[in-house]
Amino acid sequence: xxxxxxxxxxxxxxxxxxxxxxxxxxxxxxxxxxxxxxxxxxxxxxxxxxxxxxxxxxxxxxxxxxxxxxxxxxxxxxxxxxxxxxxxxxxxxxxxxxxxxxxxxxxxxxxxxxxxxxxxxxxxxxxxxxxxxxxxxxxxxxxxxxxxxxxxxxxxxxxxxxxxxxxxxxxxxxxxxxxxxxxxxxxxxxxxxxxxxxxxxxxxxxxxxxxxxxxxxxxxxxxxxxxxxxxxxxxxxxxxxxxxxxxxxxxxxxxxxxxxxxxxxxxxxxxxxxxxxxxxxxxxxxxxxxxxxxxxxxxxxxxxxxxxxxxxxxxxxxxxxxxxxxxxxxxxxxxxxxxxxxxxxxxxxxxxxxxxxxxxxxxxxxxxxxxxxxxxxxxxxxxxxxxxxxxxxxxxxxxxxxxxxxxxxxxxxxxxxxxxxxxxxxxxxxxxxxxxxxxxxxxxxxxxxxxxxxxxxxxxxxxxxxxxxxxxxxxxxxxxxxxxxxxxxxxxxxxxxxxxxxxxxxxxxxxxxxxxxxxxxxxxxxxxxxxxxxxxxxxxxxxxxxxxxxxxxxxxxxxxxxxxxxxxxxxxxxxxxxxxxxxxxxxxxxxxxxxxxxxxxxxxxxxxxxxxxxxxxxxxxxxxxxxxxxxxxxxxxxxxxxxxxxxxxxxxxxxxxxxxxxxxxxxxxxxxxxxxxxxxxxxxxxxxxxxxxxxxxxxxxxxxxxxxxxxxxxxxxxxxxxxxxxxxxxxxxxxxxxxxxxxxxxxxxxxxxxxxxxxxxxxxxxxxxxxxxxxxxxxxxxxxxxxxxxxxxxxxxx
Amino acid sequence: xxxxxxxxxxxxxxxxxxxxxxxxxxxxxxxxxxxxxxxxxxxxxxxxxxxxxxxxxxxxxxxxxxxxxxxxxxxxxxxxxxxxxxxxxxxxxxxxxxxxxxxxxxxxxxxxxxxxxxxxxxxxxxxxxxxxxxxxxxxxxxxxxxxxxxxxxxxxxxxxxxxxxxxxxxxxxxxxxxxxxxxxxxxxxxxxxxxx
Numbered sequence: 004x005x006x007x008x009x010x011x012x013x014x015x016x017x018x019x020x021x022x023x024x025x026x027x028x029x030x031x032x033x034x035x036x037x038x039x040x041x042x043x044x045x046x047x048x049x050x051x052x053x054x055x056x057x058x059x060x061x062x063x064x065x066x067x068x069x070x071x072x073x074x075x076x077x078x079x080x081x082x083x084x085x086x087x088x089x090x091x092x093x094x095x096x097x098x099x100x101x102x103x104x105x106x107x108x109x110x111x112x113x114x115x116x117x118x119x120x121x122x123x124x125x126x127x128x129x130x131x132x133x134x135x136x137x138x139x140x141x142x143x144x145x146x147x148x149x150x151x152x153x154x155x156x157x158x159x160x161x162x163x164x165x166x167x168x169x170x171x172x173x174x175x176x177x178x179x180x181x182x183x184x185x186x187x188x189x190x191x192x193x194x195x196x197x198x199x200x201x202x203x204x205x206x207x208x209x210x211x212x213x214x215x216x217x218x219x220x221x222x223x224x225x226x227x228x229x230x231x232x233x234x235x236x237x238x239x240x241x242x243x244x245x246x247x248x249x250x251x252x253x254x255x256x257x258x259x260x261x262x263x264x265x266x267x268x269x270x271x272x273x274x275x276x277x278x279x280x281x282x283x284x285x286x287x288x289x290x291x292x293x294x295x296x297x298x299x300x301x302x303x304x305x306x307x308x309x310x311x312x313x314x315x316x317x318x319x320x321x322x323x324x325x326x327x328x329x330x331x332x333x334x335x336x337x338x339x340x341x342x343x344x345x346x347x348x349x350x351x352x353x354x355x356x357x358x359x360x361x362x363x364x365x366x367x368x369x370x371x372x373x374x375x376x377x378x379x380x381x382x383x384x385x386x387x388x389x390x391x392x393x394x395x396x397x398x399x400x401x402x403x404x405x406x407x408x409x410x411x412x413x414x415x416x417x418x419x420x421x422x423x424x425x426x427x428x429x430x431x432x433x434x435x436x437x438x439x440x441x442x443x444x445x446x447x448x449x450x451x452x453x454x455x456x457x458x459x460x461x462x463x464x465x466x467x468x469x470x471x472x473x474x475x476x477x478x479x480x481x482x483x484x485x486x487x488x489x490x491x492x493x494x495x496x497x498x499x500x501x502x503x504x505x506x507x508x509x510x511x512x513x514x515x516x517x518x519x520x521x522x523x524x525x526x527x528x529x530x531x532x533x534x535x536x537x538x539x540x541x542x543x544x545x546x547x548x549x550x551x552x553x554x555x556x557x558x559x560x561x562x563x564x565x566x567x568x569x570x571x572x573x574x575x576x577x578x579x580x581x582x583x584x585x586x587x588x589x590x591x592x593x594x595x596x597x598x599x600x601x602x603x604x605x606x607x608x609x610x611x612x613x614x615x616x617x618x619x620x621x622x623x624x625x626x627x628x629x630x631x632x633x634x635x636x637x638x639x640x641x642x643x644x645x646x647x648x649x650x651x652x653x654x655x656x657x658x659x660x661x662x663x664x665x666x667x668x669x670x671x672x673x674x675x676x677x678x679x680x681x682x683x684x685x686x687x688x689x690x691x692x693x694x695x696x697x698x699x700x701x702x703x704x705x706x707x708x709x710x711x712x713x714x715x716x717x718x719x720x721x722x723x724x725x726x727x728x729x730x731x732x733x734x735x736x737x738x739x740x741x742x743x744x745x746x747x748x749x750x751x752x753x754x755x756x757x758x759x760x761x762x763x764x765x766x767x768x769x770x771x772x773x774x775x776x777x778x779x780x781x782x783x784x785x786x787x788x789x790x791x792x793x794x795x796x797x798x799x800x801x
Numbered sequence: 802x803x804x805x806x807x808x809x810x811x812x813x814x815x816x817x818x819x820x821x822x823x824x825x826x827x828x829x830x831x832x833x834x835x836x837x838x839x840x841x842x843x844x845x846x847x848x849x850x851x852x853x854x855x856x857x858x859x860x861x862x863x864x865x866x867x868x869x870x871x872x873x874x875x876x877x878x879x880x881x882x883x884x885x886x887x888x889x890x891x892x893x894x895x896x897x898x899x900x901x902x903x904x905x906x907x908x909x910x911x912x913x914x915x916x917x918x919x920x921x922x923x924x925x926x927x928x929x930x931x932x933x934x935x936x937x938x939x940x941x942x943x944x945x946x947x948x949x950x951x952x953x954x955x956x957x958x959x960x961x962x963x964x965x966x967x968x969x970x971x972x973x974x975x976x977x978x979x980x981x982x983x984x985x986x987x988x989x990x991x992x993x994x995x996x997x
Binding site (some may be wrong): 113151154155157158159160161164166167187188189191196313419545546547548551 | 814854856858860861863865866867882883886887889891893895896898900901912913914915917930950982984
């Protein structure tokens with residue numbers, strides 16, 4: 004098949020298989036093209052990785068609705084000595100972005116947010132809205148105690164008394180209990196006074212997606228330009244747009260530094276060893292065909308693809324580079340004497356062991372993991388088939404240098420002693436103990452957050468200054484109809500108020516605080532009628548107002564309408580609360596959220612959960628904790644299945660290698676243990692991303708272990724192992740320098756793990772050659788050296 | 802007589818301009834403008850006195866009358882000590898209006914408080930962003946009229962008038978509905994030491 008002239012029947016069959024595989028790939032390409040005709044159906048929402056029956060659609064809806072304000076607008080706080088001029092400059096600059104159509108609008112002047120006075124539009128409803136304090140006061144003494152404060156209010160220079168419509172100031176008292184925006188006006192600008200500082204507030208509304216690149220660049224340029232012109236001005240930024248822009252900038256930056264460095268490294272190494280640009284191209288062919296095969300089959304199987312699957316699945320296919328390198332090294336060194344048959348058993352074993360791990364993962368109940376595993380397994384199989392069926396057909400201009408290099412490298416890396424199994428076992432046990440004692444885990448949401456610390460700090464400070472939250476903790480309340488819902492909300496509010504009075508350091512926003520149930524509104528009106536009896540007359544008399552005023556005031560109560568939820572949500576104040584209203588659910592119920600802000604702690608979370616449990620129709624949701632527990636679940640599942648796969652692989656390897664099986668598993672398992680031990684010692688917590696990295700380490704380590712034992716005496720195998728760990732180290736290990744936590748952890752694991760694999764391999768190499776052509780049942784290798792301690796000739800530092 | 806050349810005429814215009822400038826400069830320095838009024842008011846960093854306040858309610862054809870004492874510390878606060886018909890201490894600071902029981906009332910009152918402070922201080926720069934300001938009279942008897950620029954503010958305030966000499970003597974606020982708030986300040990004297 005590869006040496007011209009001789010062509011046994013098997014070779015012809017092999018050739019046919021090759022063409023068949025090419026046909027399959029062509030079909031895949033066509034199929035994929037057809038499936039992608041409307042673009043890639045990709046999920047980005049992390050919760051799409053959850054099992055379907057566990058996703059609560061209402062929680063998802065609430066999450067989305069509460070996050071909206073964060074997504075479609077941004078907020079800038081500006082602090083400067085010459086605040087007015089600086090704000091004017093920035094505001095004008097942002098206005099030009101509105102003119103260019105990049106932003107929908109910018110609010111920064113005093114009057115940009117001036118809503119009509121609540122006194123104008125709340126007028127007719129005020130007689131049915133009472134704060135609990137006023138309810139109690141009226142019930143206590145008919146409202147006599149409210150006369151004195153009302154009198155003071157009438158004569159305050161700042162009040163705008165309206166003795167007919169509202170002699171007692173019902174509305175002001177009620178409004179004081181409604182959520183107030185901390186933003187007000189000063190010097191003609193929207194201003195926030197907090198912690199003794201004046202901040203100008205500039206609120207931008209996006210015209211399109213926060214991910215739109217032209218808008219991000221235009222806004223970035225505007226802000227940069229402003230900072231250069233006003234270096235003394237201090238800006239605090241908040242909004243998804245800034246995080247998206249920072250993410251995009253960081254990705255571009257890392258692509259041009261880390262990405263370029265690893266690509267250059269791989270090119271240099273492969274170029275140096277093989278002295279042929281062809282090998283480079285041939286290195287890519289299996290990876291590309293593998294990805295094509297995986298993409299088509301996974302999409303066909305699942306219908307959609309999660310972006311996380313794409314990112315990590317594509318990395319896992321990187322293991323396929325092993326097959327290429329082993330094949331090419333062997334060919335380069337043996338030239339015409341190369342026989343695929345000799346390599347085939349190890350290649351098959353390598354593939355099976357890696358695929359077992361993924362098949363195990365594909366059996367988990369987590370759709371996210373299943374998808375990822377299917378993608379990686381299909382990719383590996385595809386790449387492997389290309390390597391075996393097609394790669395030997397391509398011409399390889401083997402340079403004699405490669406063989407010389409392999410020989411020299413082989414001699415350089417011969418340790419004089421080898422690791423005895425009992426020592427290896429002892430060390431492994433030690434590391435296991437260390438890991439169980441010290442290893443921690445972290446499933447926090449921060450892992451998925453690629454934003455730079457500076458921006459996160461800005462965000463936190465803005466949230467704190469605005470006493471605002473992004474709606475990450477809330478109660479979800481459901482009921483059969485709106486009145487029942489309002490009653491439940493009022494009951495929940497009461498529980499919360501009691502807890503707050505008892506010292507619970509939170510605040511909350513609830514529709515129940517603004518819109519009482521119809522029954523409650525009727526009761527309030529009755530209370531106001533009581534207040535408008537003797538207390539009103541005494542107020543009018545003491546203020547020196549005409550007595551007939553009482554009659555005019557009472558007349559206002561006669562046609563006081565009820566405030567409905569729909570009315571309220573249409574008012575300027577109610578619009579701020581629209582995010583709390585979820586409306587009709589699929590099951591025909593109505594639902595609303597009650598957003599919690601303030602202190603966070605496990606104790607507070609428990610207390611809030613208890614409050615929700617006591618209230619029928621209410622559940623407590625903590626988005627951050629929810630995503631954290633989801634990540635944790637993903638992590639535990641992967642860990643469990645990795646362990647199961649390891650056990651299964653070990654059994655398969657024992658069956659083939661018997662006593663030498665430990666030499667095969669020592670590099671992958673040893674490297675895994677070393678990674679975990681290093682994490683345990685340095686306090687790096689275990690998370691889903693470094694576990695995915697471990698999968699990569701396991702796959703490459705296992706291939707290295709198999710080839711190391713099968714071809715113990717062949718310099719080409721050692722060269723291939725070196726090259727594959729080195730290139731993977733460059734491709735994945737370099738990600739350790741990424742500022743994105745997910746990539747950083749994946750990279751860090753690969754960096755330590757792959758280096759460990761490479762260092763472990765020579766130590767566990769059998770002294771006896773186990774010729775590969777002589778297959779499975781090779782005799783047990785006599786166990787190597789006795790001296791446990793000795794200085795080994797270490798790797799070169801060429 | 803020969804026609805004046807172009808150069809001639811230009812020189813004439815120039816000298817005329819110069820003459821005007823020379824005349825205008827000392828005039829400008831001595832004219833009583835908003836800046837000098839502000840300086841004059843600022844000469845008293847804090848003062849105390851008495852007030853009467855009459856709020857005329859057009860719809861009812863009646864008024865709410867009150868009186869008391871006040872003290873004012875520039876840039877910090879005004880304390881409005883109501884004595885008749887009800888006792889109440891109201892403190893206005895740039896941050897809030899605080900009544901005798903320590904409550905911040907009414908909500909959004911800080912804007913009213915800030916306006917009040919700016920008026921008493923004669924902080925025309927701050928006021929100019931929202932009001933057209935007109936000054937008449939001289940240093941001993943001046944009148945300032947403020948008219949809101951924006952429609953939103955015009956819905957609440959029709960005009961504000963101030964008059965006085967060394968101190969502000971009268972403050973009158975008119976609403977579009979016809980209500981007026983007239984405040985007379987009298988018996989004013991500079992404060993030394995801390996305000997009450």
